[in-house]
Amino acid sequence: MGPLILKSFIEPRMYRRGIDEIPYDRLWQSGIRALIFDIDNTLAPFDEPGPAETVISLFAGLKERGFRICLLSNNGAERVALFNGSLGAHAVHRAGKPRRAGLKKALALMNVTAGETALIGDQLFTDILCGNRGGLYTILVRPVSGRDEFTVRLKRAPEAFLLKHYLKRHDEKNEDG
Numbered sequence: 001m002g003p004l005i006l007k008s009f010i011e012p013r014m015y016r017r018g019i020d021e022i023p024y025d026r027l028w029q030s031g032i033r034a035l036i037f038d039i040d041n042t043l044a045p046f047d048e049p050g051p052a053e054t055v056i057s058l059f060a061g062l063k064e065r066g067f068r069i070c071l072l073s074n075n076g077a078e079r080v081a082l083f084n085g086s087l088g089a090h091a092v093h094r095a096g097k098p099r100r101a102g103l104k105k106a107l108a109l110m111n112v113t114a115g116e117t118a119l120i121g122d123q124l125f126t127d128i129l130c131g132n133r134g135g136l137y138t139i140l141v142r143p144v145s146g147r148d149e150f151t152v153r154l155k156r157a158p159e160a161f162l163l164k165h166y167l168k169r170h171d172e173k174n175e176d177g
Contacts, residue, residue, distance in 0.1 A: 009129055009132050009133060010124045010125065010128055010129050010132070011128070011132075012124070012128045012132075012138045012139060012140035013137050013138050013139065014137075014138070014139045014140070015139070015140045015141075016139060016140075016141050016142075017141065017142050018141050018142060018144065019037070019042065019043065019055070019058065019120060019141055020054070020058065021141075022120065022139060022141075024062060024065065024067070025065075027118055027137070028065060028066070028067070030137075031115070031116055032067075032116055032117065032118045032137060033066070033067065033068060033112055033116045033117070034067060034068040034069070034070070034107075034110045034112040034116060034117040034118070035062065035067050035068070035069050035070075035117070035118050035119075035120060036069075036070045036071075036072045036103070036106050036117060036118070036119045036120065036131070036136070037069065037070070037071055037072070037089075037120050037121070038071075038072060038073065038097075038119075038120065038121035038122060038123070038126075038127045039071055039073045039075065039079075039080065039083055040073070040075065040122075041122045041123075041143035041144055042120060042121050042122045042127070042141055042143075042144070043055050043083075043144070044083070044144060045144060049082055049083065050082060050083055050085065050086060051083060051086060051087060055087070056086050056087060059087050059088075059089060068090070068110040068111075068112060069087075069089040069090065069110075070089055070090035070091060070092065070106040070109055070110055071083070071084055071087070071089050071090070071091040071092070072091075072092050072095045072097065072102055072103065072106050072119070072130075073091070073092070073093055073094075073095055074094065074095055074096065074097055074126070075093055075094070076093055076094060077093045077094070079093070080092075080093040081093075090106065090109040090110055092105050092106045092109070095130075097126040097127060097129075097130040098125065098126050098127075098129035098130040098133065099130070100130065100133055100134050102130075103119075103130055103131070103134045103136070104134070107134075114134050114135035114136050115135065117136050117137070118131075118136060118137040118138070118139055119131030119134075119136045119137070119138050119139070120138075120139045120141060121138075121139075121140065121141070122140065122141055122142065122143045122144075124140065127140070128140055
């Protein structure tokens, strides 16, 4: 696989510091009608059992705007159900990201197409790769915590290297991405 092909699979369409900085109104205006969120270190630290009030409030506001929402997690059913209890979103556990099977299930649950869906996550090699492979609009956010499971910590260094180059290119072009 050549470097350009690899880049197209792991480069997000947008990068933001956190979920609260995503321009949801602009996404809606561009035709995005559904949002798929990773849980761990996107919405909350991996060792927090439930969402913060700010996440609950954000989800309520997004639903009021008309967005369909789904959680897509590689975690087991218990973790996902516990986290989703106060959110009331669609949810797919054991998604197997970056494979697309869980993503396809999420799209079917929300009855939307890939072209009208954005995937939001904190990892290039799972979330962004999964979304790009599935044809979704991908948004990378900074991890909400420096704490990670061991397997995730192994991926952070190469992700940081790639992200540094991505941000440098986009800063040089003065792009909003």
